[in-house]
Amino acid sequence: MEINEETNNEKSCKQSDKQQEMLSYGYWLHNIPGVGNKTILELLEQIGNEKDIFEASEKKLQPFITSRQLKAFELSRKNWKPEEEYKKLAKRNISFVAITNPNYPKKLSNIPDAPYGIYVKGKLPKDEIPSVAIVGARTCSEYGRYMAAQFAASLAFSNIQVISGMARGIDGIGQRAALEAGGSTFGVMGSGVDVCYPEENILLYQNIIKSRKGGIISEFPPGTDPKPSFFPMRNRIISGLADVILVIEAKEKSGTLITVDMALEQGREVYALPGRVSDELSFGCNRLIKQGAGIAISPEDFIQELFMVSTSDIKGRNKTGRKQNFSTLENIILQSLELGPESLDSIFHKIISSETMEAREYTLPQIIEGLMELCIKGIVMQENGSYIIIQHTV
Amino acid sequence: MFSTITSGAIYGINSYLTQVEVDTAQGLPGFDMVGFLGNEVKEARERVRVALKNAGLNLPAMRITVNISPANIRKDGTAFDLPIAIGILVSMNILPADSVKDILFLGELGLSGEVKFVRGVLPIVMEAKKYGITKFIVPCDNRREGAVIHNVEVMGVRDVSQTILYLKADYETRRKLLQQAETEEKMQDEIIVPGQKNIEDFNEINGQESVKRAALVSAAGFHHILMIGPPGSGKTMIAKAIPSILPPLTMEESLEVSKIYSVSGMLSAREAIIKKRPFLNPHHTITENALAGGGRIPKPGVISLAHRGVLFLDELPEFRRSTLDILRQPLEDKKVQIARNYGNYTYPADFILVGAMNPCPCGYYPDPNKCRCTPFEVKRYMNRVSGPILDRIDICTEAPKIDIKNLTENRINETSQQMRNKVMEARERQDFRFQNTGIMFNSQMGPKEIKNYCSLGLKEQAILERAFSKMNLSARGYHRIIKVARTIADLEKEDTIKSIHLSEAICYRNNDQKYWC
Numbered sequence: 001m002e003i004n005e006e007t008n009n010e011k012s013c014k015q016s017d018k019q020q021e022m023l024s025y026g027y028w029l030h031n032i033p034g035v036g037n038k039t040i041l042e043l044l045e046q047i048g049n050e051k052d053i054f055e056a057s058e059k060k061l062q063p064f065i066t067s068r069q070l071k072a073f074e075l076s077r078k079n080w081k082p083e084e085e086y087k088k089l090a091k092r093n094i095s096f097v098a099i100t101n102p103n104y105p106k107k108l109s110n111i112p113d114a115p116y117g118i119y120v121k122g123k124l125p126k127d128e129i130p131s132v133a134i135v136g137a138r139t140c141s142e143y144g145r146y147m148a149a150q151f152a153a154s155l156a157f158s159n160i161q162v163i164s165g166m167a168r169g170i171d172g173i174g175q176r177a178a179l180e181a182g183g184s185t186f187g188v189m190g191s192g193v194d195v196c197y198p199e200e201n202i203l204l205y206q207n208i209i210k211s212r213k214g215g216i217i218s219e220f221p222p223g224t225d226p227k228p229s230f231f232p233m234r235n236r237i238i239s240g241l242a243d244v245i246l247v248i249e250a251k252e253k254s255g256t257l258i259t260v261d262m263a264l265e266q267g268r269e270v271y272a273l274p275g276r277v278s279d280e281l282s283f284g285c286n287r288l289i290k291q292g293a294g295i296a297i298s299p300e301d302f303i304q305e306l307f308m309v310s311t312s313d314i315k316g317r318n319k320t321g322r323k324q325n326f327s328t329l330e331n332i333i334l335q336s337l338e339l340g341p342e343s344l345d346s347i348f349h350k351i352i353s354s355e356t357m358e359a360r361e362y363t364l365p366q367i368i369e370g371l372m373e374l375c376i377k378g379i380v381m382q383e384n385g386s387y388i389i390i391q392h393t394v
Numbered sequence: 395m396f397s398t399i400t401s402g403a404i405y406g407i408n409s410y411l412t413q414v415e416v417d418t419a420q421g422l423p424g425f426d427m428v429g430f431l432g433n434e435v436k437e438a439r440e441r442v443r444v445a446l447k448n449a450g451l452n453l454p455a456m457r458i459t460v461n462i463s464p465a466n467i468r469k470d471g472t473a474f475d476l477p478i479a480i481g482i483l484v485s486m487n488i489l490p491a492d493s494v495k496d497i498l499f500l501g502e503l504g505l506s507g508e509v510k511f512v513r514g515v516l517p518i519v520m521e522a523k524k525y526g527i528t529k530f531i532v533p534c535d536n537r538r539e540g541a542v543i544h545n546v547e548v549m550g551v552r553d554v555s556q557t558i559l560y561l562k563a564d565y566e567t568r569r570k571l572l573q574q575a576e577t578e579e580k581m582q583d584e585i586i587v588p589g590q591k592n593i594e595d596f597n598e599i600n601g602q603e604s605v606k607r608a609a610l611v612s613a614a615g616f617h618h619i620l621m622i623g624p625p626g627s628g629k630t631m632i633a634k635a636i637p638s639i640l641p642p643l644t645m646e647e648s649l650e651v652s653k654i655y656s657v658s659g660m661l662s663a664r665e666a667i668i669k670k671r672p673f674l675n676p677h678h679t680i681t682e683n684a685l686a687g688g689g690r691i692p693k694p695g696v697i698s699l700a701h702r703g704v705l706f707l708d709e710l711p712e713f714r715r716s717t718l719d720i721l722r723q724p725l726e727d728k729k730v731q732i733a734r735n736y737g738n739y740t741y742p743a744d745f746i747l748v749g750a751m752n753p754c755p756c757g758y759y760p761d762p763n764k765c766r767c768t769p770f771e772v773k774r775y776m777n778r779v780s781g782p783i784l785d786r787i788d789i790c791t792e793a794p795k796i797d798i799k800n801l802t803e804n805r806i807n808e809t810s811q812q813m814r815n816k817v818m819e820a821r822e823r824q825d826f827r828f829q830n831t832g833i834m835f836n837s838q839m840g841p842k843e844i845k846n847y848c849s850l851g852l853k854e855q856a857i858l859e860r861a862f863s864k865m866n867l868s869a870r871g872y873h874r875i876i877k878v879a880r881t882i883a884d885l886e887k888e889d890t891i892k893s894i895h896l897s898e899a900i901c902y903r904n905n906d907q908k909y910w911c
Contacts, residue, residue, distance in 0.1 A: 139769055141760065168769055280763045343794035344604045344901070364607050365882070365898050372897035376860045386760075386794070 019101060024086035025050035026098035030117040031221055032076045034069050040116045044100065054082065094193055094222055095120050107131075111240040111266040115219035118237070121193045122208060122215025125186050125241050130307050131161035133238050133263075135256050136170025136248035141281050142341075142381065144170055144249035146390050147273055149177035151246060154299030156183020160307065163188065163242045165234060166216075170248045170256075172201050175208070184213035186241065190234040191226035193218045217241070232258050239263035244306055246296055247272045250284025257284055260293075269306070271296045276340065329370040332359050334379070334389065341386035347371065397484035397491060400498045400527065401462075401477040402518035403469050406739040407657050407694065409517040411498070411525060413463045414474060416481030421457035427478075429462035432470035432691075438503075441472075442479045445503040449554040454486060468736045470691050473512040476501030476531070479554060480561070493561040497529040498522050500536070507554040511535040513659035516652050516667075519543050531557060534575065538666030539656060542649070550575050582664075594635035597807040601800030602628050608791035608902060610813050613639045614820035615881030616835035618725070618747040618786060620710070623793030625757045629750035632793070633706045636748055637671040638810035640704070641818045647702050650742065654694050654701055672703030674745075678712040686720045687741050692732040697724050698741035710751040711778035718783055721747070725786045747787065751779070761795070788837060788874045789902045820884040836881045841873065848876045854896050861900050875899045 029040055029050055042064055047053050053061075054077065061070060089096060097104050098117045106127045108114055125131050132155055136144060152162050152174040162178040164171040166187035178185040187208055191197045193216045196205040208214045219237060220230060235258050239245055245263040247270065250256040260270055271294035275282020289295055296302040326334065336342060336350040348367055351359050371387060374380040381390045399414040425439050443453055460478055462469055477499040483489045500518060501509040515536040522530070523546055530548045532540050537550030549572055551557045560571050596606060605621060609632055612619040621629045643651065651668045655661045661668070676685065676696045687695030697705060707713060724730045728744040754772040758764035767775075784790075824835055827847055833839060839847065850858065858875070861867060867875075876891070879899035883891045 139765075139767075278763070343792065345602060345794055346797065348603050349601075349797075349800075364603055365886070365894055368604075368901045369894040369897035372861065372900050376857070376864045378864060 020086075021083075022050050023096055023098060023101060024082040025054050026100065026117055027086050027089060027096045028076065028080050028082045029053060030096070030098070031080070032069075032072050034072045035065070037113065037116050039065060039069065041099075044116075049100065050098070089222070092194065092222065093121060097124065105241055107243070108237065108240040111236065113236065114240065115237065118217055118219050119193045119222060120215050120217050122211075123184070123186075123213065124215060124217070125161050125163065125184075129159065129161055130244075131163050131186075131242045132244045132246055132306075133163040133242035133259070134170065134174035134246050134248060135164060135238065135259050136174075137250055137254055137256060137281055137284075138167055138169035138171075139281075140169040140173070140249050141279070142388060143275065143279075144273075144281060145173050146381070148174040148248045151248070151273075151296065151299045151302065152177035152183075152185075153181040154303060156181035156185070158303050158307070159183070160303070161186065161214075163238055165190070165231075165238055166201055166204065168198055168200070172204055174248070176204055179204070179207055179211055179214070184211070186214050187216050188234050188238045188241065189216060189218040189220070189226075190230040191218065192220050192222040192224035194222045195225060197226040231255065232262075235259040236262045236266070239266055239268050242268060244269045244271060246302070247285050247288060247293070249273070249275065249281045250288075251280055252283040252287065254284050257288075260288065269294060271302060271306075327370070327373075328358070329362060329366065330374055332362075333367065333370050333374060337380065337387060337389050341388040343386045344368070344371070347387065395485045395487065397481050397494075399477040399481040399484070399494055400496075400522075401474060401500060402498060402514075402522055403467075403471065403473070404514035404517055404657050405467070405737070406692075407517060407653050407698075407741055409514060409521040410464075410467070411518075411522060411527075412469070412474075414477040414481050414499075415461045415463060416478065416485045417459045418454065418456045418482070418485045419459070423455040423457060425453070425458045425460075427460040427462075429460075429465040430468045431462065432468060434472050435462070435469050435474050438472070438475045438478055441475050441503045441505065442482065444505045445475070445507045445554055446479055446482070448505060449507040449558075451483070451486075451488065451554075453482070458482060458485075468691075471513060472502035472510075473500045473514070475503035476509055476533075476551075476554075476557070479503060480557065483558065489558065489561050496527060497531055498527050499531050501531070501533045501551065503554065509533045509551050509553055509557070511659070514657045515539045516542065516649070516656035516661070519546060519548070520649070520653070531560070534579075537575065537579065538664070539652075539661050542652070542667045547572065550579075594631055595638055595810045596632075596635050596813055597809040599628060599631055599635065599807065600803060600805060601796050602632065602793055605629075605632055605791050605793045606808075606813075608789050609636055610639065610816065611878060611881050611885065611898075611902070612636070612746060612748070612789050613813075614817045614885050615788075615824070615837050615878065616746055617788035617837045617878060617881065618749075619789040619791065620749040620751070620784075620787045621791055621793045622751055622753050624761070624795050625752060627793040627796050629793045630706075630708055633704070633708070633748045633750055634673065634675075635810060636704050636706075636746070637673045639813040639817050640671045640746075641814065641821055643669060643671060643702060651702050654698050654741065658694050658699065660699070672700050672745075673706065674700040674703065675706045675708065678707070678709050680713070680717060682714075682717050682720050685717055686724070686730050687732050687739070690734065691736065692734060692739045692741075694741045695730070697721070697730060697743040697745060700745040701742045703745055704748055705745040706748045706750070708750050710749040711775050713778075715778055715780060718778075719780055722782050722786070725783075749779075749787065750793075788878050791902060816885055819887065820881065823884045823887075836877050836884065839877055839880070844873055844876055844880075848880050848891060850876070850891055850896070854891060854893050857893050857896055858900075865900070867900070867903060871903045875903050878902055 043053050046064055047056055096117055096119055099109055099114060105124055134148060134152055148170045155162050156178040162185040164175050166172055175185045196202050239259055239262045245268055247256055263270055272285040272288040273296045274289055275285055332351055336347050348364055351362055380387050396417045401412050401414050402409050403412050427439055480494060480499055484491055484494055500512055500515060502512050504510055511533050515532050516539050519530055519540040520543055523543055528546045530540050531551055534550030534552050537548055540548035613636060623629055648667055648669060655668055674696050685695050685697055687693060687698055724743040730741050730743045732739045753759040754765055754767040755775050756765055756767050759767055759772050879891045879895045882895040882898050
């Protein structure tokens with residue numbers, strides 16, 4: 001994959017040689033088959049730093065690991081040249097950050113079961129800048145799609161980092177919108193950082209790296225293929241890196257709600273976008289609200305409430321609330337769409353069976369013309385056969 | 395003795411005249427047939443021998459040689475049985491040579507001597523008339539088919555004996571026998587009244603106004619149309635009603651269509667000519683060959699049987715992709731060419747393609763409350779319909795879930811007849827516009843014609859440009875929008891395309907944009 005990206009991670013350059021060395025040993029430690037996060041943390045506590053572990057004798061290690069792990073230790077110690085391997089990794093523009101390293105995101109290190117090491121392509125989220133995770137269903141409605149994009153763009157305008165899982169649906173849409181608005185966004189993968197999953201998001205993946213403001217993050221070693229069991233693990237990093245979780249759309253039993261659970265465990269704030277009670281895709285969100293989650297009623301409100309940034313600071317947004325001139329027919333059409341998405345046919349029926357004589361006179365072609373005019377103006381949008389208002393007018 | 399009988403054969407949907415030459419001579423008794431014959435024709439030997447025996451006429455112990463000329467074209471089918479039998483009878487001196495002069499014979503023989511239905515009588519009679527042949531003897535089940543052509547005398551025969559009787563008779567008696575056959579036919583008609591097939595009428599369909607409107611536009615400009623909607627939204631019903639708003643077949647068209655049906659052996663004894671627009675509704679398991687036409691000697695496929703009518707493909711994505719892609723060339727050329735060992739066959743295939751499909755495997759996408767399909771499944775389902783096919787479909791319309799209110803409501807809907815009148819008016823405008831251009835409908839316009847006949851005003855141009863930039867329309871849709879807008883303008887009796895027409899056309903394009911982006 002030819003990606004125009006930074007030749008060297010700036011952060012790693014600034015680090016002292018000692019830290020570099022530790023990271024190279026950490027990279028080894030993180031890649032021993034059968035040795036997991038908990039074991040590594042335990043060893044660090046009992047034996048010392050990464051280098052000490054590498055040089056530790058069998059006897060010293062024995063009390064803390066199983067015999068099988070010990071074998072793996074021996075084998076990898078023999079075959080793995082930490083410095084070389086670490087250089088190889090850097091050549092691929094992937095940096096490794098361990099929890100012992102000062103560059104490791106503070107927010108993430110505070111969560112229970114924080115990953116010992118993470119791999120990064122691009123940048124890591126900055127600790128001092130607030131970050132919001134936008135999560136939601138993979139199968140989303142046009143409403144969810146639109147809202148995810150709106151919130152993400154507003155966050156980007158307010159210089160808030162957008163974190164998500166780069167999945168299909170809400171995740172990808174939010175990140176794409178944040179990128180387009182010139183913001184920084186971070187994709188947390190359920191595979192190695194060099195494996196783009198789902199493949200259809202390859203463009204997003206490349207653009208995030210190209211943007212030089214965001215990055216691809218994963219706790220899985222490069223080259224790891226995605227597995228279903230990896231995704232809940234990934235979700236804890238998403239919420240771990242974020243200050244606030246914003247749930248756009250979720251069904252009652254949704255993977256998104258796992259992220260929410262983790263976020264609550266980690267003490268993150270959870271906001272949900274309300275939806276109609278009859279929409280299955282909003283069940284999860286509405287339930288969260290009932291349970292006490294914050295209500296995200298508009299991007300401005302959301303941002304202001306959380307980060308005390310006033311709306312006037314949000315540049316580039318002028319659409320909502322702008323008064324527009326509409327013809328009588330356009331107003332009638334907008335009225336018929338007020339309660340939610342309607343198909344062309346039901347719009348037609350509503351209008352011809354309405355109470356005002358004037359409205360009843362309209363023919364189907366006329367209504368189509370008005371509707372298309374609204375579509376062109378960007379007020380109404382077609383969502384697979386039904387038309388919805390995407391921009392509420394005053 | 396030597397005799398020759400005129401007969402005919404079909405080649406594709408066209409036909410040619412043949413001479414059946416029979417010679418009986420002294421020598422080792424035998425029955426030989428030559429002339430590049432297919433198996434069915436070769437088997438005629440046994441059928442003719444036994445049929446004649448059962449008619450009381452034993453073949454003489456002589457050497458019989460039959461040649462069917464032109465001997466360089468391969469012959470198939472069973473229509474040569476009767477001419478061979480008659481040829482033998484003439485060369486046996488049972489029939490005078492004069493009696494078969496200028497008569498064309500067609501017919502299959504049964505062992506009992508009866509004369510059975512054959513394929514392709516209509517095209518052969520049409521062809522023979524060009525060569526000045528006006529008398530025909532055909533199986534009685536094919537009589538009407540032949541009699542469709544004016545100024546020809548077609549006698550229908552039941553069996554060999556009747557044929558001999560007719561041929562032996564003088565002029566007056568022949569007239570009488572002919573009239574007798576005609577009256578018998580009429581009496582049969584009275585006994586069995588052909589059941590009026592129930593065709594759907596648009597006034598039976600409540601709701602779905604937008605789809606009905608799209609169907610009207612489609613019929614007026616011969617645009618292919620695709621309906622997308624959940625199960626039970628009335629897509630099939632609307633498709634079935636489309637033939638009822640197409641203008642009736644002209645005599646010329648009717649003969650064209652009947653020829654195809656005749657070659658396929660699909661004209662029944664009572665329905666000599668196809669007067670209704672064909673409506674073909676193949677099941678989605680149909681094979682490539684059945685759709686385009688196939689076989690060693692290709693028979694017309696479903697697309698040719700739908701010529702001048704409607705080809706309705708229900709559940710479009712369920713068709714095999716390779717089968718659907720067969721449609722690419724016919725949709726463009728309005729005909730299908732099939733190459734085989736024995737030559738190239740061209741069948742006409744000018745039809746309106748009406749497609750209906752669900753938006754996803756379960757059928758309810760994008761209703762999130764009902765649809766359980768993943769985006770990938772939806773995408774894969776939609777992608778079963780290939781881009782080139784979509785490219786040729788001008789109108790894409792959404793048939794939404796129907797409201798129960800609509801079904802119970804007693805509303806007066808526009809009848810098919812009313813809609814048909816509108817269609818015919820729009821067609822007249824098109825006829826006038828495309829005089830001497832070789833084009834019949836708006837849908838057939840190329841870029842040149844679009845430039846000539848579809849000039850847009852400044853306002854309309856602006857709308858189109860804005861629509862393209864705002865609504866992410868693809869460039870390939872540009873011409874289609876204008877063509878459809880032209881048809882809509884014709885329906886509204888407007889000479890220039892106005893913004894209202896353009897908007898509607900954009901609406902029909904906008905739909906598929908969402909599904910296949």
